[in-house]
Amino acid sequence: MDFFSDNAAAPCPEVLAAIARAAPASRSGYDGDIISARLDAAFEDLFGAPCVVFPVVTGTAANALALAAMVPPYGAIVCHDEAHIQVDECGAPGFFTGGASLLLVPGAAGKLSPAGITTTLASHRGDVHQVQARALSITQATEAGTVYSVAEVAALVGYGRAQGWRVHMDGARFANAVAHLGCHPGDISCRAGVDILSFGTIKNGGLSAEAIVVFDATLADDLRFRRKRAGQMPSKGRFQAAQLLAMLSDDVWLRNAARANAGATRIAEKLADRLLYPVEANEIFVQLHSGEAERLRDAGFGFYDWGAAGANEARFVIAWDTADADIDALVVALG
Amino acid sequence: MDFFSDNAAAPCPEVLAAIARAAPASRSGYDGDIISARLDAAFEDLFGAPCVVFPVVTGTAANALALAAMVPPYGAIVCHDEAHIQVDECGAPGFFTGGASLLLVPGAAGKLSPAGITTTLASHRGDVHQVQARALSITQATEAGTVYSVAEVAALVGYGRAQGWRVHMDGARFANAVAHLGCHPGDISCRAGVDILSFGTIKNGGLSAEAIVVFDATLADDLRFRRKRAGQMPSKGRFQAAQLLAMLSDDVWLRNAARANAGATRIAEKLADRLLYPVEANEIFVQLHSGEAERLRDAGFGFYDWGAAGANEARFVIAWDTADADIDALVVALG
Amino acid sequence: MDFFSDNAAAPCPEVLAAIARAAPASRSGYDGDIISARLDAAFEDLFGAPCVVFPVVTGTAANALALAAMVPPYGAIVCHDEAHIQVDECGAPGFFTGGASLLLVPGAAGKLSPAGITTTLASHRGDVHQVQARALSITQATEAGTVYSVAEVAALVGYGRAQGWRVHMDGARFANAVAHLGCHPGDISCRAGVDILSFGTIKNGGLSAEAIVVFDATLADDLRFRRKRAGQMPSKGRFQAAQLLAMLSDDVWLRNAARANAGATRIAEKLADRLLYPVEANEIFVQLHSGEAERLRDAGFGFYDWGAAGANEARFVIAWDTADADIDALVVALG
């Protein structure tokens, strides 16, 4: 019973079917095919706003390319100190930007706040001797499994734009956030002023396609070249587009996420007094009892230890395809 | 009837089946799964030599990552002036290496030769004021649809190693070369002294996986990090490994290539007196008669003009899945 | 008798005196001192146009920083195939730009021409698979010791701007060019549409200061940070400014260059029938007679062989401080 992560889950049937349908040869390579041609319009329908969409194969590539289009090499990106771009991407932003820095801001429950950023940057100077903050990167849902409210996103983005910064959203679990909030996807992205969204599908039933959704079209031309140059533009691009379109069709993206969220919520209800963070998406961080981790593993549950060594904390992640029976079993086991 | 390129051909059934088989969730993300675990051994069987294999999603990524592991930022890579890394990758080697240069060598029929390199580099100095040649990149089969013989590869690699250079092989159409030569794949790679081979499948029936095959294991650790940092390490890595294993099983890679080569040969026989280069792989470059291009297009044949504007040259590419009937029709039309 | 180069000549007395005068401690480091404060105005007076000036310590730094402010990492810089940025800067443009490429254009007597660029770039495409030409770099005086006329500069810059390119001028010997043309310095720079000029002094009596003269102020902010980040912003910046101001005062820059040019002209008159290029600045490229090189060296003349091995070509460079007696002796020896 696998609660390790959502990142190696099965692709959903709609995605696999789309790949099969895209299989016949195309006369046009790269993004010149008829499937890729539908991509921008599909995302424009979803977000209710003009956008340019670039499929890439990993979230790391989506984030790093987006940031490279936003900041100069001497720039800096303000982000949470637990952000994926800091902790889990082997310095990809530094590579793609030509050496830009991350300015790390702490914050409770995985969240940035305007006040927290102000405090952290209080001693950061605008002079030529320091790197220059030029972008804000917000992770939605956060690495702590929490979700910024529509108002929180608006406040953060507004704060960033008031500083003259570009705004990026790492939406590896954007679907989980929208499913939790019940809002329009534009409410926490383009309508709030986000310039580029890394729209994830791989943790949500996709196979190998993430979408860089560029709301500010002036950034798109630059990205077009950077993406090719980064080896992120497959000659059989139709398979990337097909995956993304399949996720958008019939709200697959939203249904998958809602299902995962629901599973997490069900488990969380048993843990209310020992959750480390509110469970708002599909991840649960919990304080275990003494010996509980071993007991659970003996019972066949797979999950990661979390936090500092000996902290006896654990993370459980529910994927779109986690079996109800597994969730039931975990609920019982945590009882 | 599509003779544009092999780069957007259908994935072959074996590859699609392997993807379907890999679909169920894995407890282990990235390359930690049981399919990925079989990759090195499969390539070691193929090449009869120890190797470390990193799947990536494009040939551009394979080439650029390989080169980045070979040359310092102040280094230079010796390659043919029509090499894909120079002409079609938007400067990817410059990006991945941190600004290394390409030293471009002309050569007939798409081929480098020791003499040609010597001539081109005659005025290149080893002093601190110039970039330093540190790697040789050989394209096999070449961009002109020709194939280096085993002896030619040995001579080139030997020349490069005598200069103290690392040797890379861009094998986007490596399978076509092996099929043409009828040699052991190691004869034109590891046994000749190639350090890293970009082993292509995408132009040969693959969907989205190319293999960086590292024969000199001392280069592998560096590549491991560079690949992750470049966003080329998918969390569902099992799908990448599965594609590569499917290509290697039952010689799919070789059979697909042989079939494409055979189609090209059949067409070439009709064109013997007006071929621009010997047809040794799956590409045909031909001098057209006046008005012939238009006539062929009117008859439903798709292909690219080649060479300088007005040169009346054309390229026809045969893919693993080009229909026999289409080839027959082209043979007749060229009559 | 040293005719090797002008790059290790003595600093002129005006420059040494300015350094001595700048010696007392300053309350303000970097460029905050009262000497640095006069720099922009002095260059504005010289060029008759608004500009922002950044001193750096080498011509390599001046050129590479200027280019980095002009082109994105996937960009390319059009330049002569013998340009210093290609031949003698160890790939600095690739480093400073984050991996941009040079597009090399041949041309007689060290000169680019619109027609030559058109020919070279005829097969270069604007699609996403190739690097994008975004800047033109012109060397004035050229590496062949020739000088673009005012009309030639206007034509080249106009051509570049019509393509949408930025225009850089490598003016390591800009003073020699102006001295030869007898024109206003603006005529071959800002008035012609040059965006950034690398204004050299080191080969012309300076010690360690070159000026990046930015005529398009929109490029200046970016350069300010790139220069600091490149370690090209000394804390005792007043010494850099002082050198540049000394060169500009009383036309020292122009007088030094005129003197060097005159020496070269005097020698060239003896060589008219065997000059490789017109002598228009302070460099002489000459076809030697058999045995002449050895004879000259035996007589105490120092100079570099030029061209291919065995070509029996030589370069003589006259510096601002080359002794008249040495020039006399060379004139006699060449008789």
Next chain:
Amino acid sequence: MDFFSDNAAAPCPEVLAAIARAAPASRSGYDGDIISARLDAAFEDLFGAPCVVFPVVTGTAANALALAAMVPPYGAIVCHDEAHIQVDECGAPGFFTGGASLLLVPGAAGKLSPAGITTTLASHRGDVHQVQARALSITQATEAGTVYSVAEVAALVGYGRAQGWRVHMDGARFANAVAHLGCHPGDISCRAGVDILSFGTIKNGGLSAEAIVVFDATLADDLRFRRKRAGQMPSKGRFQAAQLLAMLSDDVWLRNAARANAGATRIAEKLADRLLYPVEANEIFVQLHSGEAERLRDAGFGFYDWGAAGANEARFVIAWDTADADIDALVVALG
């Protein structure tokens, strides 16, 4: 009365005289002259160990080049969170290394400790998803005006080497540290296992030369090219070498530093109860009384506020040439 910094102090007479002596033209540019030829030996005498020395024009360049020779682009450099490379170099390490990161470690009085590093890196992983610590950078004297003892340096370097890291020392005020410790300069550098030392002179009476002192010769070849490529190799290199040799002759470097230290010590004695850190070099960090800053400035003393806004902390720096009378006056004013 200027206590702002030592970074814009006058060059000392020995340095100015050396520049004047180096003025005559050299037949050999770059580092090929007879002054530069003496550089390695002079530093070998000083340190009692083999070394290769590269002059550069700023401390930023010295540090960033040294680090670029030590870590791959996916590497990380462990340093104090107030280190100059983090706070005051506009991200230069990221530029020169191709995007490597700094891992920031807090520590009292500007000092790193093995325990502090262990704590900070406790959650840092060696897997492919994170940047890899590959170097340790120690600042001696520290940014807080303190000095690591010989034993502290040995412990830190030993700790770093035990991790397999390269060790860099930012010695912008190395002279002040040696003067304080009264040790052999090798005791806190090569003998302790430091691979590369940024040996500063500019804050200690130099004009424009810092020395990269490479104790591990295997790193020198790489640096040679990186330095040129970074525009840090002047054609009149003899002036750089001359400055460094002048500083080493007759212990000028040590006497200048000792004088500055002595001035700081004299002032510190008046402030013993309100020093923020022990005064061990030439910098004083002090808690001011209410209104004291204004009173001092009214009395003609120049200095920087320090710490957070409103903290009422100040920094006073004594340069090699700070007048005794100014120090006397400050001692009285602080009374």
